[in-house]
Amino acid sequence: MQVQILDTKVFSRELLRLFFLMLFLSLAGCDSGASGGGDNPAPDAVQNDSDSGTDSESDSEPEPEPEPEPEAEEGSAPNELIGHAYSGTSIGLAWERDGETYFIYRNGEKIAQTSNSFFVDHDLSVDTEYVYSVNTADTASEIEASRVAVKTLVNNTNAGLNNGTEDDVLNERISTFAECKNASSALDLLEEDLDNCLAAMLELNRMASLVEDIRAFAARVRSEQEPVMVELGMRLFHNKSLSANQDASCSSCHHPAxxxxxxxxxxPVGVNAIDVALLGPGRSDGVNEVPLVPRNAQPICNASLWSRGLFWDNRVSMSPNGVLRTDSRDVTNNTAAAVGSGSLALLMAQAHFPVTAPPEMGDIIDFGYDDTVDENFTAYREDIxxxxxDIxxxxxxxISAFGDGEINFSRIAQAIAAYEAVQIFIDNPFFAYVEGNLQALSTEEKRGAITFMSRDAGCTFCHKGAFFTSEALMAANYxxxxxxxxxxxxxxDLGGEGSLGFGAFRAPTLLNVAITGPWGHNGQFASLxxxxxxxxxxxxxxxxxxxxNEMCDLEQFKDLQDCPSKVAPNGLALSQDILAENDGGGVNRLTDDEIDLVVTFLDTLTDPNAANSSSNEIQFLIPPRDGGPDGKQLDAKNRSGDNL
Structure with missing residues (x-):
């Protein structure tokens, strides 16, 4: 161990310096006290002032302390504030009601107050982002949870009549484009060439124009829905009173979260579930090991963007000249009378049918009904x-939605349609890239987009335009x-009569496809x-x-004994019959690496708000867990017991 030796000369010198410093401070302190100067006079000096008869500060009457200024009321932010463009010059806001008066701020400046739980801001500038906050107090204090940024549409001339679909098939091989430097695959492109190559493909596909179209279409649909009608539709959609034995709701198979x-x-598993409130994986009726609903439940989000048909077989459809077609004369006539051929027609017509589908919302025979007498089920719906x-x-x-208290199924279907119509999720990274944000996609995602749109992949034969579907029935040979x-x-399951082949089904939109599995009209595939x-x-x-036996990899059947014989007893033979009718099915040239790129690209079509069940956009679509107007609301949970 090293020991430090003290230098005695240095120590003595430092000690002497310290002595003189202390002496100086002592003398200075005495002089300061005698003169009464300085910031802190000595106690003796204060006492002397008092003895001389001078009024001291301590003997005077204390001055009253000034009244503190009242603190500004902070108020509170309403829950689930959301905002969307309604046009190039207007933006709509909505939130969950939890107060009587709301103050609206735009970019920090108060612009309005309302007793409603919605507000539309007009006379704005096109293609401009605004930041809104809503508070229950008249204060400009910023509350982070109540803020939302919304951008108006790029112009105010697009009427929103085209939903972003494209009738023409616009694809070429990658090597066709000079901007792609003669590459035969996106894997061969240099990173610095990706944006130029992709830009050429996007231009061929008119993607910028089609993204503008789908945004304008969505804005028009949203702006047409009355908030009170949406509120009624939400309550009905999540209510069990519409099922024959009151144990299922529309949300049993189509929950926003x-x-x-x-x-x-x-x-899907509709009626007779062991746990009525349990939705999604884990839901079962305990009897039917293979559900009695034969087809996959298609997502409700973006359902209002379809313009030609609904259901896997388009059995509710709209002709190009605006003529609605369904399997029921009464449904067709009632829908046309209520909403014409507008944006709600397909949704309103579709809302009539699950109620009369036995495995979905109840068997009409069990309910004591004769379908040979009422083949349109009109009386049955009213009797339900x-x-x-509870009227x-x-x-x-x-009364709030329609102006009077009359309740019939046509009105119920119209309200449900309005609620479904606002469930639009199209704010995704790919659209952001198309609109000019070149950083919205990663290098691999750009390669995936190029691969997807190439003729070699063939994806755009069925999934084209900004809606990524032809809306037609196509034979995919699943x-x-x-x-x-x-x-x-x-x-x-032979589907409908498709324009391309036997056993055809509607080509689904690929918007948000990454979160909508299992995939296929029967949910055949466990991974995208x-x-x-x-x-x-x-x-x-x-x-x-x-x-x-890939059907046994599916979450729903992975623990099922004798799974292959129960889930698909004749599956191979039936599938081969359909293949033979369609000349052996299609073939493309993609390698494993290129398939990975396509899947990577498909992820970019996901709206982050749709993927996050806790987002304001999703939570706004779920009613408060208060039992609903009649105490029959389905307040859902997942198999872990967490509230949805």
Missing amino acids: IGCGGDNLSM LAANL EAWAPLF PQIGIGTDESGSGA RRNVEHYRDQGASIASYFAN
């Missing part, structure tokens, strides 16, 4: 209301699983990648699917 308004099951709906409890909401729709019990891979060689895909 699950898969963009789906259930993340291959095939008479039996299950007195619901009347105030109907494996046949589930109970099927064939009344003979063969297990076959496997779904994309199917298109490389549909015949080989089907053979592999059944050879490896």
